[in-house]
Amino acid sequence: MRLSSFSDYSLRVLMYLGVHGGRLATAGEIAAAYGISVNHLTKVVNLLGRLGYVETVRGKGGGIRLGRGAAGIRLGEVIRQTENDFALVECFATGGQCQIHAVCRLPPILDEALAAMFTVLDRYTLADLLQGSGELGQMLPQPEAGQPA
Amino acid sequence: MRLSSFSDYSLRVLMYLGVHGGRLATAGEIAAAYGISVNHLTKVVNLLGRLGYVETVRGKGGGIRLGRGAAGIRLGEVIRQTENDFALVECFATGGQCQIHAVCRLPPILDEALAAMFTVLDRYTLADLLQGSGELGQMLPQPEAGQPA
Numbered sequence: 001m002r003l004s005s006f007s008d009y010s011l012r013v014l015m016y017l018g019v020h021g022g023r024l025a026t027a028g029e030i031a032a033a034y035g036i037s038v039n040h041l042t043k044v045v046n047l048l049g050r051l052g053y054v055e056t057v058r059g060k061g062g063g064i065r066l067g068r069g070a071a072g073i074r075l076g077e078v079i080r081q082t083e084n085d086f087a088l089v090e091c092f093a094t095g096g097q098c099q100i101h102a103v104c105r106l107p108p109i110l111d112e113a114l115a116a117m118f119t120v121l122d123r124y125t126l127a128d129l130l131q132g133s134g135e136l137g138q139m140l141p142q143p144e145a146g147q148p149a
Numbered sequence: 150m151r152l153s154s155f156s157d158y159s160l161r162v163l164m165y166l167g168v169h170g171g172r173l174a175t176a177g178e179i180a181a182a183y184g185i186s187v188n189h190l191t192k193v194v195n196l197l198g199r200l201g202y203v204e205t206v207r208g209k210g211g212g213i214r215l216g217r218g219a220a221g222i223r224l225g226e227v228i229r230q231t232e233n234d235f236a237l238v239e240c241f242a243t244g245g246q247c248q249i250h251a252v253c254r255l256p257p258i259l260d261e262a263l264a265a266m267f268t269v270l271d272r273y274t275l276a277d278l279l280q281g282s283g284e285l286g287q288m289l290p291q292p293e294a295g296q297p298a
Contacts, residue, residue: 003237075255075258088152089157090154103288109270112269113270117266118262128258139248
C-alpha cells in the first residue's frame with residue numbers, strides 16, 4: 001500500500017517552494033535538488049498549478065512559487081487531489097469483477113478506515129512540514145547561477 | 150493507493166470459509182467461486198495457514214477451514230500480516246533515495262495516518278463481514294459433487 005509517486009513528488013515540490021519563500025523556482029532546479037526526472041516533475045508542477053497550489057510567473061526570470069500560504073495547504077487535501085486511485089480493493093474500481101460485490105460488508109469498513117486516515121492528514125498543513133525549516137533549507141539550497149534551471 | 154491482491158484475496162478466502170462453517174473447502178473451489186487464479190489463491194491459502202487463520206486437514210476428503218473463530222480474526226491484523234509493503238512514500242522503503250529524508254517531517258505524520266486507519270480496521274472482525282451472511286452464502290454456494298475441487 002503506497003501513495004503514487006505523483007503524490008509523493010507533489011509534497012516534495014510544495015516543501016521546496018515553501019522553504020524558498022516567495023523566490024521564483026523552476027521545475028528543473030526542483031528536479032535536480034531531489035535527483036528525480038524533470039519530465040515527471042513538470043507534470044506534477046502543472047497539476048499543482050491547475051489546483052492553485054502553485055503560481056506560475058511567465059517570461060524571462062519567471063518561475064513558480066506557492067499559490068497559497070503554507071498554513072492553508074492541508075496535506076490530506078493535496079493527497080486526495082493528487083492520488084488517482086483510492087480503490088483499496090478491486091471492487092472499488094470501475095470494472096471490478098469480485099463476485100460478492102453486491103452483498104460484501106467490507107467496502108464501508110475500508111471507507112471508514114480511509115476517512116480516519118484523512119482526518120489525520122487534514123490536521124496537518126504544509127506549514128507543519130516547514131517548521132524549523134532551517135535544516136530543510138540546507139538540504140535544498142538555492143541553486144547557484146549557472147546551474148540547471 | 151490500494152491493498153495488494155494478496156490482502157484482498159486473503160479476506161475473500163476467510164469470508165468463504167466463514168460462510169461455509171466448518172465444512173472442509175479446497176483452494177480450487179474458492180478460486181472457482183471468485184473466478185480468480187488457483188495458483189495465486191494457493192499461495193494465499195498457504196500464508197493464511199502459516200499465520201493460523203486457516204487449518205488444513207490432509208488426505209482424502211481433506212481441505213481447509215477457519216483456524217480460529219471468526220470473531221477472533223481482526224481485519225486490521227489480517228491486512229497488517231498479508232500486506233507486504235506499507236511504504237506509503239519512497240523514504241519508508243529500504244533503499245529510498247529522497248534527499249531530504251534526514252530532516253523531513255512527513256514520515257511521522259504518515260505513520261500517524263496509517264495508525265488511525267488500522268485503529269478502524271482493528272475494530273472489525275471476520276464475524277462482522279459474515280453478519281447476515283445468508284446472501285453471501287447464496288453468492289458462494291457449496292460446489293456440487295463433480296465440480297473442480
